[in-house]
Amino acid sequence: MTLPPLNALRAFEAVARLGSFKAAADALFVTQSAISHQVKNFETWLEAPLFHREGNRAILLQRGVELANSLSLSLTEIDAACHRARSDNGCNELVIAAIPSVAMCWLIPRLAKFKEAHPSIETRIIYAIHGYEIDYSDVHIAFSFLSNEPQGADVDASFFLSGDSLPVCCPALLEQHGESLDHISDLCSLGLLHDGDTWGWQRWFDLNGNEDLGPLQGTTYEDFNLLRVAVLSAQGVALCPLAMVQPDLEIGALVQLSDRRMTYGSDYYLIRSKRVPSSMQAHIDIFSDWALSERKVGLRH
DSSP, X not given: OOOOOHHHHHHHHHHHHHSSHHHHHHHHTSOHHHHHHHHHHHHHHHTSOXXXXXXXXXXXXXXXXXXXXXXXXXXXXXXXXXXXHHHTTSOOOEEEEEOHHHIIIIIHHHHHHHHHHOTTOOEEEEEOOTTSOOOTTTOSEEEEEESSOOOOTTEEEEEEEOOOEEEEEXXXXXXXXXXXXXXXXXXXXXXXXXXXXXXXXXXXHHHTTOOOOXXXXXXXXXXXXHHHHHHHTTSOEEEEEHHHHHHHHHTTSSEEOOSOOBOOSOEEEEEEESOOOHHHHHHHHHHHHHHHHHHHHHHHO
């Protein structure tokens, strides 16, 4: 029996499940052209089209819908079987995926405390990339920044930390500036730093009665960790999540410039996988309880 090309099967199933070639490429960490090439190979092997193509649009045909449904079930069963086999090899390593901000600012600085309290639990820390789907067959616990609490049969989620942000800067920047901040608009004179785009600062000023500042200037950073380094280096003032910069505020590396918060509509969540063998469930529960407890300790201090 001649098997269909397995990589092409996976590519097609991802396109059908996620709704676009680009989303499938992002999920599988390949280029969009590679996905397109795999799907065309699959159609050639089938000797039948799976999509109706109109210009740059590709609409799934009925045969494609039916095939995708069967493939999703089959691939899920294969994944579960392989995961069970791998979990039975005696490895009880707890895999924790965290977005870079949580990994650098919250988790890693506290991980030694967890190891001290639970030396028998081996951990492996990996990155969770914001906006990308997490494979919970390979991850036991994840820390993510989301607009809504994740739902699903395979996961159990808990609110972890607020995403509310406040304006902060390095004390040295205030000393260099040498002026008091009598008005909210005076923050602009310190040099604004932006996380991803200028929307956050624009919205913050609008909410606080400064709607006529015009286009906002300042360097934009692709992610929070880059922004945090820039703020600590006295390059400007930024809106930073209080939960992530609280340690910097406590040691005086940063100073809070206003109590007026900016709510982005997203918060930090701790997510537990349910697709685990019983041997790992106790470790997941122990770590989750520790993390939630440590979160409360951090908020009190």
